[in-house]
Amino acid sequence: MADIRGNFLGIKSPNPFWLASAPPTDKEYNVRRAFEAGWGGVVWKTLGLDPHVVNVNGPRYGAVWGADRRLLGLNNIELITDRPLEVNLREITSVKRDYPDRAVIVSLMVPCDEESWKGIIPLVEATGADGIELNFGCPHGMSERGMGSAVGQVPEYIEMVARWCKQATRMPVIVKLTPNITDIRYPARAAKAGGADAVSLINTVSSITSVNLDTFSPEPSIDGKGSHGGYCGPAVKPIALNMVAEIARDAETRGLPISGIGGVTTWRDAAEFIALGCGNVQVCTAAMTYGFRVVQEMIAGLEAWMDEKGHACLDDIIGRAVPNVTDWQYLNLNYVAKAKIDQDLCISCGRCFAACEDTSHQAIAMKEGRVFEVKDDECVACNLCVNVCPVEGCIEMVPMQAGETDPRTGRIVEDTYANWTMHPNNPGRVAAE
Amino acid sequence: MDPQRMPGIRPGRLDEDTLAAHFSDLHAPLTPHEALVAADRCYFCHDAPCVTACPTSIDIPLFIRQIATEQPKASAKTIFAQNILGGMCARVCPTETLCEEACVREAAEGRPVEIGRLQRFATDAMMAAGTHPFTRAAATGKHVAVVGAGPAGLACAHRLALKGHDVTLYDARPKAGGLNEYGIAAYKSTGDFAQAELDWLLAIGGITLRTGARLGAELSLDALRAEHDAVFLGIGLSGVNALEVDGAAREGVADAVDFIAELRQAQELSALPVGRNVVVLGGGMTAVDAAVQSKLLGAENVTIVYRRGQERMSASGFEQELAASKGVTLRFNARPVAVLGNGAVREVEFEYTEEGPDGLTGTGETFCIPADQVFRAIGQTLGDVPAGLTLERGKIRVDAEGFTGLEGVWAGGDCATGGDDLTVTAVAEGRDAAEAIHRALS
Ligand SMILES: Cc1cc2nc3c(=O)[nH]c(=O)nc-3n(C[C@H](O)[C@H](O)[C@H](O)COP(=O)(O)OP(=O)(O)OC[C@H]3O[C@@H](n4cnc5c(N)ncnc54)[C@H](O)[C@@H]3O)c2cc1C
Ligand SMILES: Cc1cc2nc3c(=O)[nH]c(=O)nc-3n(C[C@H](O)[C@H](O)[C@H](O)COP(=O)(O)O)c2cc1C
Ligand code: SF4
Ligand code: SF4
Ligand code: SF4
Numbered sequence: 001m002a003d004i005r006g007n008f009l010g011i012k013s014p015n016p017f018w019l020a021s022a023p024p025t026d027k028e029y030n031v032r033r034a035f036e037a038g039w040g041g042v043v044w045k046t047l048g049l050d051p052h053v054v055n056v057n058g059p060r061y062g063a064v065w066g067a068d069r070r071l072l073g074l075n076n077i078e079l080i081t082d083r084p085l086e087v088n089l090r091e092i093t094s095v096k097r098d099y100p101d102r103a104v105i106v107s108l109m110v111p112c113d114e115e116s117w118k119g120i121i122p123l124v125e126a127t128g129a130d131g132i133e134l135n136f137g138c139p140h141g142m143s144e145r146g147m148g149s150a151v152g153q154v155p156e157y158i159e160m161v162a163r164w165c166k167q168a169t170r171m172p173v174i175v176k177l178t179p180n181i182t183d184i185r186y187p188a189r190a191a192k193a194g195g196a197d198a199v200s201l202i203n204t205v206s207s208i209t210s211v212n213l214d215t216f217s218p219e220p221s222i223d224g225k226g227s228h229g230g231y232c233g234p235a236v237k238p239i240a241l242n243m244v245a246e247i248a249r250d251a252e253t254r255g256l257p258i259s260g261i262g263g264v265t266t267w268r269d270a271a272e273f274i275a276l277g278c279g280n281v282q283v284c285t286a287a288m289t290y291g292f293r294v295v296q297e298m299i300a301g302l303e304a305w306m307d308e309k310g311h312a313c314l315d316d317i318i319g320r321a322v323p324n325v326t327d328w329q330y331l332n333l334n335y336v337a338k339a340k341i342d343q344d345l346c347i348s349c350g351r352c353f354a355a356c357e358d359t360s361h362q363a364i365a366m367k368e369g370r371v372f373e374v375k376d377d378e379c380v381a382c383n384l385c386v387n388v389c390p391v392e393g394c395i396e397m398v399p400m401q402a403g404e405t406d407p408r409t410g411r412i413v414e415d416t417y418a419n420w421t422m423h424p425n426n427p428g429r430v431a432a433e
Numbered sequence: 434m435d436p437q438r439m440p441g442i443r444p445g446r447l448d449e450d451t452l453a454a455h456f457s458d459l460h461a462p463l464t465p466h467e468a469l470v471a472a473d474r475c476y477f478c479h480d481a482p483c484v485t486a487c488p489t490s491i492d493i494p495l496f497i498r499q500i501a502t503e504q505p506k507a508s509a510k511t512i513f514a515q516n517i518l519g520g521m522c523a524r525v526c527p528t529e530t531l532c533e534e535a536c537v538r539e540a541a542e543g544r545p546v547e548i549g550r551l552q553r554f555a556t557d558a559m560m561a562a563g564t565h566p567f568t569r570a571a572a573t574g575k576h577v578a579v580v581g582a583g584p585a586g587l588a589c590a591h592r593l594a595l596k597g598h599d600v601t602l603y604d605a606r607p608k609a610g611g612l613n614e615y616g617i618a619a620y621k622s623t624g625d626f627a628q629a630e631l632d633w634l635l636a637i638g639g640i641t642l643r644t645g646a647r648l649g650a651e652l653s654l655d656a657l658r659a660e661h662d663a664v665f666l667g668i669g670l671s672g673v674n675a676l677e678v679d680g681a682a683r684e685g686v687a688d689a690v691d692f693i694a695e696l697r698q699a700q701e702l703s704a705l706p707v708g709r710n711v712v713v714l715g716g717g718m719t720a721v722d723a724a725v726q727s728k729l730l731g732a733e734n735v736t737i738v739y740r741r742g743q744e745r746m747s748a749s750g751f752e753q754e755l756a757a758s759k760g761v762t763l764r765f766n767a768r769p770v771a772v773l774g775n776g777a778v779r780e781v782e783f784e785y786t787e788e789g790p791d792g793l794t795g796t797g798e799t800f801c802i803p804a805d806q807v808f809r810a811i812g813q814t815l816g817d818v819p820a821g822l823t824l825e826r827g828k829i830r831v832d833a834e835g836f837t838g839l840e841g842v843w844a845g846g847d848c849a850t851g852g853d854d855l856t857v858t859a860v861a862e863g864r865d866a867a868e869a870i871h872r873a874l875s
Contacts, residue, residue: 067473350479
């Protein structure tokens with residue numbers, strides 16, 4: 001059986017599934033039950049200085065659903081913990097004492113001055129916690145007070161605060177990044193420059209989930225007004241994966257440990273984050289949607305997949321997809337594929353036809369008796385038909401073999417690799433040879 | 434004694450609560466959430482095969498998408514634009530042989546998009562709101578007589594009124610609606626839906642309804658032609674095939690359509706008499722409806738006997754299964770040879786049949802089924818038809834637009850050639866004839 005024990009920055013956990021800093025980790029009661037359900041670790045709900053914050057007393061969450069009310073995206077306007085610091089510290093101490101084999105990380109967010117940061121760290125150390133996570137990500141409420149993403153959007157601040165924290169503790173320091181920024185590499189580089197041991201990402205994406213068309217208030221509506229919130233859940237996973245990959249392959253941050261967050265809902269999501277360079281993953285929305293028991297599917301699924309593929313331990317898969325993430329300019333322009341419809345699987349819905357005919361390359365023929373066929377001399381292999389076809393595996397992208405003639409261009413498919421940097425149409429090309 | 438086992442034809446075999454449950458909606462309406470989930474299954478097919486399969490060519494992918502985007506009333510308008518009786522059709526169409534049979538998800542998974550129930554969801558939404566989606570065009574000053582207020586006549590009248598023509602809608606019966614009112618099984622059209630739909634339809638304006646007016650008695654075609662700019666005949670099939678066997682006239686033998694009409698008009702189902710042992714002769718939708726409703730009324734044993742093999746039955750597989758699931762026995766390859774009894778019917782004698790090169794022949798072997806009530810469901814026929822019309826295979830001959838060849842006279846629905854004898858087909862033919870009349874009058 002595959003060994004899925006995690007070792008992130010020397011912090012050990014029985015599996016790589018941690019609960020992200022959020023309501024599931026807001027108190028001892030939850031965290032104990034989470035550990036009993038099998039979670040490998042938790043990042044405690046973000047602590048701040050007293051007097052503690054207050055939350056709104058109306059709805060904090062908004063959502064985006066699929067047709068059967070499957071929750072696709074969640075949005076929240078919650079703040080950091082709204083309980084006294086001392087209570088949280090006492091509970092963290094108690095939990096860590098009883099669960100020494102689980103990872104307990106404490107998330108922190110205090111005003112952006114040295115005294116505040118250096119003041120809270122010894123209190124956290126005293127709990128026996130395994131590490132701290134600096135919350136530079138919260139995009140709502142706290143950012144208006146100069147904290148959270150207000151810090152995370154300024155690389156210089158990130159570096160400065162990370163450095164203060166590293167000076168103040170021997171505990172590993174993780175910097176949690178906000179996605180609400182144009183280029184995620186800058187804050188990641190700043191975290192590294194400040195001495196952070198790792199980054200975790202993403203925090204939530206600034207969002208308005210919907211507008212009530214009767215009251216013209218954004219949702220969730222508090223007394224007729226709404227505020228942008230933070231978006232998370234399955235919908236944000238593609239954004240998170242890309243940001244993780246950017247950091248994993250950046251020359252300056254390559255090798256910096258990453259804790260992957262954002263839409264992890266199944267073992268497969270987790271495996272994808274890990275393949276893109278994450279040492280572990282953190283989960284919030286999936287637990288908030290389905291309860292703590294979901295971790296059992298994640299553990300069993302990850303193990304089963306690793307067994308099937310012969311991956312012995314997490315180190316065998318961490319970062320395996322990173323070398324395959326490249327820039328567009330290096331993609332092989334000599335690679336030619338054609339869509340091919342499996343007539344046995346095709347149910348003749350015509351969606352591929354409508355999509356290709358109306359919005360792509362008019363490369364699908366609709367023949368007598370609702371038979372749909374790809375015209376190889378028009379198909380540019382864009383993949384749209386594959387994406388809109390309701391039958392999985394019905395349309396395949398078949399690569400052409402070297403030596404064959406592409407009926408669309410009349411050119412012979414070459415087996416050499418040639419990318420945009422060498423292409424004659426590229427004014428700035430580097431001459432081949 | 435258990436009232437179900439009491440012999441003879443008698444009322445009160447089941448109590449009111451049981452009867453109410455038996456005659457409630459065959460397909461329960463979708464709740465809003467169920468409708469969203471059901472609508473999400475539609476692929477919005479290109480040149481969708483379900484639309485081709487619908488005799489009224491409703492834009493099914495569009496109306497379903499409008500449900501999915503939470504605009505059921507806009508969805509209803511899409512439906513009504515093609516089929517003003519979309520509410521009734523949603524309830525009575527044999528979707529398993531029409532749109533849902535053609536649905537690509539039927540081919541893929543054996544589980545089509547629930548087009549019929551979705552159509553009901555949308556049309557119910559608009560009718561519950563009490564709004565009529567269309568307004569009449571400016572008056573044309575033309576006047577059309579529509580004879581027969583069944584689905585064909587109603588669809589024709591509505592479309593003509595919409596175009597600004599004045600319509601007088603005549604019907605021989607005391608109530609309009611045709612078989613929607615007198616024929617459709619009670620569990621398909623619950624809660625007096627036929628009359629509610631009629632009132633809603635007439636809200637377009639410009640239609641004067643005259644019931645109790647029969648062509649051939651109170652009305653003559655010549656007079657109608659003289660007084661109107663055009664005439665549409667949607668008189669359905671008012672006759673029935675005769676049962677030509679010994680004892681066919683015995684007490685207890687009746688036409689299935691009459692029994693059904695009586696049932697549909699009954700104020701109290703518990704007052705409606707039904708036999709303990711019921712035998713239904715025939716193989717179509719009428720036979721199934723008579724049998725199932727007898728059973729639901731409390732008959733102990735109900736048997737449908739069809740003279741040919743099961744594969745030749747015109748009732749769909751779904752209808753046959755419905756009958757079986759309600760406890761009706763289906764027997765095939767047997768034809769009645771005598772209705773036996775002493776005065777009233779006691780049993781029916783059948784002979785087994787074979788289908789060979791010479792058609793259907795008897796094998797000589799016979800058997801009897803006990804019966805205190807026998808329903809003939811062996812086919813409806815055209816009633817008397819005014820002179821000047823050409824008949825073809827027992828129906829009024831019309832061209833693709835419903836024109837009879839007699840100047841100024843169109844026909845459609847069950848009484849005319851073309852198409853299956855279905856509500857939805859009648860609607861399509863009535864509508865198309867109205868378009869043809871409109872073109873002729875413009
Ligand atoms: C028992 C039964 C069950 C059925 N179930 C279904 C079903 O579930 N689904 C389905 O799609 N189809 C069903 N059908 C078929 C469907 O009802 C008919 O195809 C449809 O009603 C035909 O419509 P129509 O307007 O042509 O005729 P009808 O509905 O028969 O209407 C004809 C109208 O003309 C009137 N009329 C007749 N003669 C004259 C005259 N001389 N003068 C004035 N008025 C006259 C009649 O009173 C009647 O109102 C069923 C039929 C029967 C008999
Ligand atoms: C209600 C709510 C409150 C959150 N509070 C915090 C917080 O206090 N500190 C923090 O670092 N992240 C917080 N987050 C962000 C989550 O930790 C996580 O980064 C984000 O939800 C993405 O992961 P997911 O897609 O698995 O939910 C919160 C998220 C939610 C939904
Ligand atoms: S891959 Fe693109 S161009 Fe080719 S058939 Fe599919 S949709 Fe058309
Ligand atoms: S989208 Fe897929 S199933 Fe539909 S017609 Fe095209 S290939 Fe066939
Ligand atoms: S065939 Fe089925 S899936 Fe396609 S449009 Fe019609 S109802 Fe929708």
